[in-house]
Amino acid sequence: MKKYNFNAGPSMLPREVIENTAKQCLDFNGSGLSLMEISHRAKDFQPVLDEAVALIKELLHIPEGYSVIFLGGGASLEFCMIPYNFLINKAAYLNTGTWAKKAMKEAKLFGEVVEVASSADANYSFIPKGWTCPSDVDYLHITTNNTIYGTEIRKELDVNVPMIADMSSDIFSRPVDVSKYDCIYAGAQKNLAMAGVTLVIIKDEKMGKAPRQIPTMLDYRTHVEKGSMFNTPPVVPIYSALETLRWIKGNGGLEEMEKRANERADALYAEIDRNKLFHGTVAEEDRSVMNICFVMNDEYAELEKPFFEYATSKGMVGIKGHRSVGGFRASCYNAQTMEGVNALIKCMQEFEAQH
Amino acid sequence: MKKYNFNAGPSMLPREVIENTAKQCLDFNGSGLSLMEISHRAKDFQPVLDEAVALIKELLHIPEGYSVIFLGGGASLEFCMIPYNFLINKAAYLNTGTWAKKAMKEAKLFGEVVEVASSADANYSFIPKGWTCPSDVDYLHITTNNTIYGTEIRKELDVNVPMIADMSSDIFSRPVDVSKYDCIYAGAQKNLAMAGVTLVIIKDEKMGKAPRQIPTMLDYRTHVEKGSMFNTPPVVPIYSALETLRWIKGNGGLEEMEKRANERADALYAEIDRNKLFHGTVAEEDRSVMNICFVMNDEYAELEKPFFEYATSKGMVGIKGHRSVGGFRASCYNAQTMEGVNALIKCMQEFEAQH
Numbered sequence: 106m107k108k109y110n111f112n113a114g115p116s117m118l119p120r121e122v123i124e125n126t127a128k129q130c131l132d133f134n135g136s137g138l139s140l141m142e143i144s145h146r147a148k149d150f151q152p153v154l155d156e157a158v159a160l161i162k163e164l165l166h167i168p169e170g171y172s173v174i175f176l177g178g179g180a181s182l183e184f185c186m187i188p189y190n191f192l193i194n195k196a197a198y199l200n201t202g203t204w205a206k207k208a209m210k211e212a213k214l215f216g217e218v219v220e221v222a223s224s225a226d227a228n229y230s231f232i233p234k235g236w237t238c239p240s241d242v243d244y245l246h247i248t249t250n251n252t253i254y255g256t257e258i259r260k261e262l263d264v265n266v267p268m269i270a271d272m273s274s275d276i277f278s279r280p281v282d283v284s285k286y287d288c289i290y291a292g293a294q295k296n297l298a299m300a301g302v303t304l305v306i307i308k309d310e311k312m313g314k315a316p317r318q319i320p321t322m323l324d325y326r327t328h329v330e331k332g333s334m335f336n337t338p339p340v341v342p343i344y345s346a347l348e349t350l351r352w353i354k355g356n357g358g359l360e361e362m363e364k365r366a367n368e369r370a371d372a373l374y375a376e377i378d379r380n381k382l383f384h385g386t387v388a389e390e391d392r393s394v395m396n397i398c399f400v401m402n403d404e405y406a407e408l409e410k411p412f413f414e415y416a417t418s419k420g421m422v423g424i425k426g427h428r429s430v431g432g433f434r435a436s437c438y439n440a441q442t443m444e445g446v447n448a449l450i451k452c453m454q455e456f457e458a459q460h
Numbered sequence: 461m462k463k464y465n466f467n468a469g470p471s472m473l474p475r476e477v478i479e480n481t482a483k484q485c486l487d488f489n490g491s492g493l494s495l496m497e498i499s500h501r502a503k504d505f506q507p508v509l510d511e512a513v514a515l516i517k518e519l520l521h522i523p524e525g526y527s528v529i530f531l532g533g534g535a536s537l538e539f540c541m542i543p544y545n546f547l548i549n550k551a552a553y554l555n556t557g558t559w560a561k562k563a564m565k566e567a568k569l570f571g572e573v574v575e576v577a578s579s580a581d582a583n584y585s586f587i588p589k590g591w592t593c594p595s596d597v598d599y600l601h602i603t604t605n606n607t608i609y610g611t612e613i614r615k616e617l618d619v620n621v622p623m624i625a626d627m628s629s630d631i632f633s634r635p636v637d638v639s640k641y642d643c644i645y646a647g648a649q650k651n652l653a654m655a656g657v658t659l660v661i662i663k664d665e666k667m668g669k670a671p672r673q674i675p676t677m678l679d680y681r682t683h684v685e686k687g688s689m690f691n692t693p694p695v696v697p698i699y700s701a702l703e704t705l706r707w708i709k710g711n712g713g714l715e716e717m718e719k720r721a722n723e724r725a726d727a728l729y730a731e732i733d734r735n736k737l738f739h740g741t742v743a744e745e746d747r748s749v750m751n752i753c754f755v756m757n758d759e760y761a762e763l764e765k766p767f768f769e770y771a772t773s774k775g776m777v778g779i780k781g782h783r784s785v786g787g788f789r790a791s792c793y794n795a796q797t798m799e800g801v802n803a804l805i806k807c808m809q810e811f812e813a814q815h
Contacts, residue, residue: 108492112499115695123485123494130482137463139478141654141700144467144778177656178533178677181691185675211675294692299496301532301656301694320540320566322533336536337649339656340470341696345496423499 109445112423113252113396114274115294117440122348126299129344140344145337153347154333160350164359167283167306172329175346176303177339180273180292183303184208187246187269188215190315190325191287197221197242197266201258202229202251203429204271212246215317221245228430229254231388238264244287250275252295253427255398255434256391261285267311275395276304277353278439279363287311295395296439298346301339353439362439369437369446370394376450382408382457386430400432408460416452424449464800467778468607468751469629470649472795477703481654484699495699500692508702509688515705519714522638522661527684530701531658532694535628535647538658539563542601542624543570545670545680546642552576552597552621556613557584557606558784559626567601570672576600583785584609586743593619599642605630607650608782610753610789611746616640622666630750631659632708633794634718642666650750651794653701656694708794717794724792724801725749731805737763737812741785755787763815771807779804 110117129140134149143150158173167173176182184207188196194216198209200223212218219242222233229251238245245266250257252274259279262268267287276291283289287308294300305325312326321327327335333343353362374392377385377399386398401409409432416424426432435449465472484495489504498505513528522528531537539562543551549571553564555578567573574597577588584606593600600623605612607629614634617623622642631646638644642663649655660680667681676682682690688698708717729747732740732754741753756764764787771779781787790804 106492110493110497112497112502115497115499115692118494118497123496126496127482127485127494130478130485137461138465138777139473139482141478141481142465142467142470142473144470145655147467147778176533177694178531178537179691182533182677185677189675207676211677214673214675292692299694299696300500300692301697318569320544320569321562322537322540322566336534337470337647337655339532339654339694339697340649341654342656342694422493423502 106420108420108422109448110422111435111437111441111445111449113427113434113436114292115300116423116436116438118299118345118349119352119440122345122352125348126341126345130341140341143340145334145340150340153344154338157343157347157350160347160354161304161306164277164350164353165281165283165306170309171283172307172309174305174307174325174328175333175338175343176305176328177301178303180271180290180303181207183271183290183305184211185214186323186325187288187290188212189317189319189323191244191269191311192216193243193315195219195239195242197238197245199233199245199247200225201232201248201256202254204251204253204273205246205248208246208248208271229256230386232256232258232391238266240265242266244269246270250393250395252396252436253429255387255393255396255430257393257395259394267308275393277359277362278366278395280359293342293346297349298342301342302346304346366394366437366439369441369443370397372443372450373397373435373437373446376453380453380457382412382460383453386432395436395438397435397437398426398430398432400426400430405460408456412456415456416449419448419452421449421452461775463775463777464803465777466790466792466796466800466804468782468789468791469647470655471778471791471793473654473700473704474707474795477700477707480703481696481700485696495696498695500689500695505695508699509693512698512702512705515702515709516659516661519632519705519708520636520638520661525664526638527662527664529660529662529680529683530688530693530698531660531683532656533658535559535626535645535658536562538626538645538660539566540569541678541680542643542645543567544672544674544678546599546624546666547571548598548670550574550594550597552593552600554588554600554602555580556587556603556611557609559606559608559628560601560603563601563603563626584611585741587611587613587746593621595620597621599624601625605748605750607751607791608784610742610748610751610785612748612750614749622663630748632714632717633721633750635714648697648701652704653697656697657701659701721749721792721794724796724798725752727798727805728752728790728792728801731808735808735812737767737815738808741787750791750793752790752792753781753785753787755781755785760815763811767811770811771804774803774807776804776807
């Protein structure tokens with residue numbers, strides 16, 4: 106039976122990314138060695154890194170004056186690296202969910218933190234609006250997509266301070282005006298690669314201003330100066346990122362990724378809104394096109410487990426909602442197909458017909 | 461032509477580790493999903509982590525009261541995490557090379573650091589001896605194998621303070637008395653796995669004593685409490701570690717790994733000592749069995765490049781010495797075979813006969 110992967114992360118990757126990476130693991134570029142055992146200093150690896158960086162700059166139209174690096178440790182490590190490197194006096198954070206809150210917690214170790222707004226009281230079911238950001242902050246930190254709650258900021262915010270964004274779960278799903286950001290970071294395991302590498306895009310002139318000694322590995326300058334090769338980078342995860350970036354470019358770039366994301370999300374949200382068993386959990390204008398959260402209507406609450414089992418029996422994988430929201434979450438990252446979405450919609454319709 | 465991989469790291473892995481990992485990348489446990497796209501919360505991944513941890517405990521005979529975790533970021537990140545977590549007042553460091561020095565540099569950001577001894581003046585060609593360690597330090601940090609210089613501490617040191625060891629390049633190559641250490645850490649990309657994961661073994665009672673606030677991701681307690689699942693772990697690198705650990709156990713464990721390492725090293729050092737073209741760079745009693753460094757004798761200095769080209773033409777990969785030492789370095793980690801070592805010895809003998 107065909108499986109449809111709706112995992113929230115690590116998550117579905119294009120099949121050709123998987124197959125090409127597995128192939129290189131057996132024999133890298135016909136060298137007779139595995140990608141798993143080549144030196145990162147081997148002459149064949151530098152082109153991997155260079156092409157990946159070039160494709161990121163091309164796809165995101167990154168302006169001059171920014172560096173692109175790959176790090177290990179996950180986006181969670183960036184939560185402390187951001188204030189370590191960029192918090193001089195005061196930083197603003199928009200609290201849109203678990204990950205935003207975790208990022209904010211780390212910043213408090215380094216300076217004054219202003220929470221400009223929060224939707225915590227509504228279980229993060231919407232993106233706060235109508236707030237203002239103090240003009241004297243070093244940066245405003247946002248989480249563009251909230252994987253757990255299924256909300257998303259899909260248009261650049263109009264603020265008068267530089268932004269820093271955790272784009273872990275929606276990067277490469279739409280064009281972004283990078284010039285509005287001092288830093289963008291993203292754990293790879295949604296739209297970019299297997300887990301084990303983190304992408305960071307940094308405005309060069311903003312590095313080295315923070316009034317503190319930074320441990321070498323936590324200082325972005327270390328990695329920028331050495332082109333992500335200060336220490337051994339995660340070779341295989343970076344290679345899988347390159348394959349994904351090639352796939353994105355070959356499939357029409359970020360405009361096409363956005364179009365496909367909207368098509369998938371429109372179809373699934375339309376079914377959620379139509380189907381008498383389910384409803385969405387998020388304010389309509391803030392619905393994520395990456396993580397689509399829905400729950401049973403109250404009168405059908407006892408059908409939650411049976412629907413999960415029915416969908417699972419039809420090949421749906423990873424649709425259980427996060428415990429903070431309950432119900433269901435269908436993650437539809439770049440590699441997700443309309444075929445997958447339609448298979449889920451069919452489950453929902455068949456299950457509705459049975460009840 | 462068959463290639464023999466002498467890379468210093470990332471480095472040779474057993475072929476079955478490579479093939480099994482590549483196979484799981486195509487279809488994980490027959491699930492229809494790739495290892496690259498499964499959730500770390502999937503029920504099939506927890507057993508991977510559990511088995512890997514259990515094998516590490518078994519192979520190293522780790523006593524009660526220690527935790528085993530996997531982290532991202534590389535051993536270089538541990539250089540600052542060690543003092544962040546364990547340096548209360550004063551720490552001692554044994555300076556045996558580039559990596560030891562880098563570890564020491566980070567510690568100086570957190571407290572008083574005593575360099576108990578150094579062989580820097582001799583280009584780190586031996587392990588300092590006859591030094592004493594102050595009894596009032598929180599720990600003594602050592603680097604058991606010095607990848608760049610080819611020296612190794614292969615017996616537990618006899619000191620009266622707890623030790624912390626960077627075992628990145630010789631872990632699992634011999635039995636270790638873990639009880640002598642408060643912490644052992646190792647980047648995976650030599651004897652354990654593809655690059656992208658770091659192994660840390662920690663004495664539980666030593667955590668949480670340092671008088672400072674530690675960013676969440678840099679606090680070992682975070683990862684111990686969550687069983688390496690505080691954030692998304694590097695799934696595929698961890699899987700490749702599991703495969704290697706199974707291979708080590710299936711091949712006789714650490715006693716057998718040590719025996720094989722000694723056999724390989726004895727054969728290669730014997731040839732280096734015998735061959736009129738070459739000599740070793742390291743004091744005999746401190747020779748590493750993992751990284752075997754040798755250079756041309758002065759009168760044959762002009763043959764360095766020709767020998768490199770000759771060996772390369774015969775399938776040797778990665779034998780160029782680090783720029784800090786020059787000449788050649790044959791890294792012979794666990795996966796290296798006598799066949800590989802004999803192929804290199806044959807090159808050395810053939811080249812000697814030609815000149």
